[in-house]
Amino acid sequence: MQSLGCDVAALNTVQFSNHTGYGQWTGSRVSAQEITDLFQGLKQSYLDDFDMMLSGYVPGAEALEAVGRIAQELKAKAKKKPGSFFWVLDPVMGDNGNLYVAQDVVPVYKSLVSHADLILPNQFEAELLSEARIVDMASLGRAIQVMHERYGIPHIIITSVSLGDSDPASLPPSALCVVGSTMTSARRARAFKIVFPAIDCYFSGTGDMFAALTVVRMREAVWNTPGGELVGTEAWRSADAVDALELPLAKAAEKVLASMHEVLTKTCQAMEEGLRRRRGEGVNGDDKTARLLKSKAAELRLVRHVDSLRNPKVEFRAVKV
């Protein structure tokens, strides 16, 4: 976000030695009380003038409630100036059928989604929020419709969709897609998808990268609407006449995926080299060591590929669902 020009205030919800993909870590979570205290500290010094908020991984229900109260307070404060505050909520709960937060976090997300402007669930999280199984494009479309209707959530991107063999026509093998939608005034979905090639590497942090880039690119796309017409509107929701492929959400997602694809491709290329170098340094041995070194080698190479964040070449375009 900083590399794209945002002044960012980070409120850490954990301080861990490393991401949990390593399978082991030290450090601690920040308590709900401390999260609340930190926001009070910002407020009392007039440091709460945020244009956008991105919330991500929050491992406990109480801490998540504290984060939700902050977002709702900022939203209430912005009520008189439509479009002046926008909450991107990444409902981090799990992946591929596995929860990696406490069970009681799920109902908290369900209660918060109706206050957010844009949510970024993966396929599993979309199932949890819509309470519907997603097995093909049709059921995925229904899940999106359910979320728009039930939560009134204006913008949705489902960030990783893999539909298996049950819908072979929609995706070639070794392809992934994201599916996004901005609802109409009648809460009807306007869905698009973007298909892109899968990279055969296991990365961590791609969800956070997607979310951070989406914050910046969504704002940019809204500012780029003709005459900036959307800037002062509630939740930056396009008029009903706007086609799915003309949504700022679709434009944003195209740029986000372009950056992602470039950084992931370069990370994957460098990965083998990194593994070789560490082996050359004599760190070698058992399965656990090999697994840890692989996690390290797969760390997203963001800093050295800032240009891919700033000026990605858009190759994968949104198409209608």
Next chain:
Amino acid sequence: MQSLGCDVAALNTVQFSNHTGYGQWTGSRVSAQEITDLFQGLKQSYLDDFDMMLSGYVPGAEALEAVGRIAQELKAKAKKKPGSFFWVLDPVMGDNGNLYVAQDVVPVYKSLVSHADLILPNQFEAELLSEARIVDMASLGRAIQVMHERYGIPHIIITSVSLGDSDPASLPPSALCVVGSTMTSARRARAFKIVFPAIDCYFSGTGDMFAALTVVRMREAVWNTPGGELVGTEAWRSADAVDALELPLAKAAEKVLASMHEVLTKTCQAMEEGLRRRRGEGVNGDDKTARLLKSKAAELRLVRHVDSLRNPKVEFRAVKV
């Protein structure tokens, strides 16, 4: 550091709502035990392969000891490969005669400086470490000599020097300077100074900015020595024949100050505008409010001036002391 290409692992020693220049804040310090635990976490997953370490504000003696143990451990590990680890220690204790850490932090810094490669005290901190008053260029030179001799510290930059009226010849009014030195093999000082215009604004975080830029620019200057001859040498200490003005430390400091001057100038220009805007939003009133808004307006504008960090125009050159 990231904008200049470094992959950075940050170990937060505090999580505060804002810097302490506001006079009020919330949040908490990280305990010595947690600092130690976090480093253990990095080690157990082979994530401790650092080329450099920068240590800054650590408010308590025990936490500082924990930070010092990490640096010493990394240094010991690098012993077989001279030049492969470099510790920049910013001995943050106070400014202008006032301590802003606990009293018992001072002796801990004195015990740690002998393990560091480069220290960045301001004038007051240099007095504390050398146990000598600094009133003019001569006494400042003696303080540097004392620190080289007593601690064997290879590189020193005194980051803010203001000598008052007692040494009128050395600095014009409204000028500041930094004084740096890399010791010879006989622990003799090789000192240079860089004079630059003062900007009439009260900023916070300039010390941290100076330190972060110095980490990057010192490494770059060492890599740029003819044939990269210094890269594999203990503490990157130049041969005795190298003149003060040819030191990598001097080259680094020139670039650091160039970036600082550009960012501070632009921050100061934007400051008045920021204050006006906030007043226009109706935040106004008592002295406390005005002071808080001024602190906010004086926040260093780093993100929007990345180019000043990356490609500063060097105008102020090192001269011999």
